[in-house]
Amino acid sequence: MIKRASVLVGTLVLTLLLSACARGPARTDNDTHRETLAQNEKKPVSTAVVHNGQGNPRRVLIAYFTYPDNTDAQAIHSKEYDVMTSASLNVKDGEIIGNDAMIANEIARETGGDVFSILAEKPYSADYDAMIRDEKAAAARDEQRELKSHVGDLSRYDTVVLVYPIWWDALPAPVTSFLTENDLSGKALYAVASSGDSDFVDTVEDIAELEPDADVYEGFILRHDEMGETSDAVRQWLKTANFMK
Numbered sequence: 607m608i609k610r611a612s613v614l615v616g617t618l619v620l621t622l623l624l625s626a627c628a629r630g631p632a633r634t635d636n637d638t639h640r641e642t643l644a645q646n647e648k649k650p651v652s653t654a655v656v657h658n659g660q661g662n663p664r665r666v667l668i669a670y671f672t673y674p675d676n677t678d679a680q681a682i683h684s685k686e687y688d689v690m691t692s693a694s695l696n697v698k699d700g701e702i703i704g705n706d707a708m709i710a711n712e713i714a715r716e717t718g719g720d721v722f723s724i725l726a727e728k729p730y731s732a733d734y735d736a737m738i739r740d741e742k743a744a745a746a747r748d749e750q751r752e753l754k755s756h757v758g759d760l761s762r763y764d765t766v767v768l769v770y771p772i773w774w775d776a777l778p779a780p781v782t783s784f785l786t787e788n789d790l791s792g793k794a795l796y797a798v799a800s801s802g803d804s805d806f807v808d809t810v811e812d813i814a815e816l817e818p819d820a821d822v823y824e825g826f827i828l829r830h831d832e833m834g835e836t837s838d839a840v841r842q843w844l845k846t847a848n849f850m851k
């Protein structure tokens with residue numbers, strides 16, 4: 607009886623060992639990221655406003671700029687793209703989404719506001735490190751960027767939330783182009799940002815200079831390693847900004 611039990615236990619252990627070997631080495635987050643990327647076909651980013659419209663007394667537009675919407679989607683969705691060296695990519699519900707798009711979508715979910723992605727005419731390099739280097743030089747030259755997406759008639763909005771990453775301690779050039787192209791006079795304009803670890807630096811003052819007749823407010827800034835706290839940060843901010851009143 608004892609002998610039969612030990613044979614059974616031995617067989618079970620062997621079976622478990624063999625099935626573990628058949629499964630191969632332990633999977634990592636990187637594997638999962640890569641698989642999700644591989645499953646994503648090239649998805650064009652909309653250049654139009656996405657209308658939501660839940661019951662909010664404010665008429666809100668959330669305009670955001672994010673690197674992943676502004677690069678070659680084909681490259682970023684390929685197996686070769688090194689997601690882990692980029693601080694910009696999140697995989698949410700099988701979709702690849704930039705930090706500021708995540709923040710913008712969360713604000714839209716909470717406020718019922720419309721969403722608009724600011725898109726540069728010329729895409730940025732899909733090689734994250736190369737793009738950072740190029741942008742440093744471009745920022746030093748104060749290079750302007752033409753836009754591919756245009757928001758159109760803004761008269762239906764009284765509140766604009768501008769969501770952007772800090773780039774070289776300043777506004778990314780397409781955000782400056784968006785503010786130059788659109789007159790936000792008379793509107794409440796909230797600055798919300800993400801960064802590696804900078805604060806707003808002078809970006810809120812720069813926004814106020816570009817929109818002298820808007821009421822410009824500093825919103826909140828989220829570090830890129832805090833993206834998991836996006837929902838809480840947005841809800842907290844909306845409470846303190848009395849946004850839904």
Ligand SMILES: Cc1cc2nc3c(=O)[nH]c(=O)nc-3n(C[C@H](O)[C@H](O)[C@H](O)COP(=O)(O)O)c2cc1C
Binds near residue numbers: 673704770771773801
């Ligand atoms: C060109 C470039 C310049 C950046 N400069 C800064 C910086 O000056 N300070 C900082 O804290 N983070 C900096 N970052 C990090 C981004 O602000 C941060 O990763 C942000 O969350 C990216 O947002 P996104 O995914 O929406 O593009 C920079 C990133 C890039 C690509």
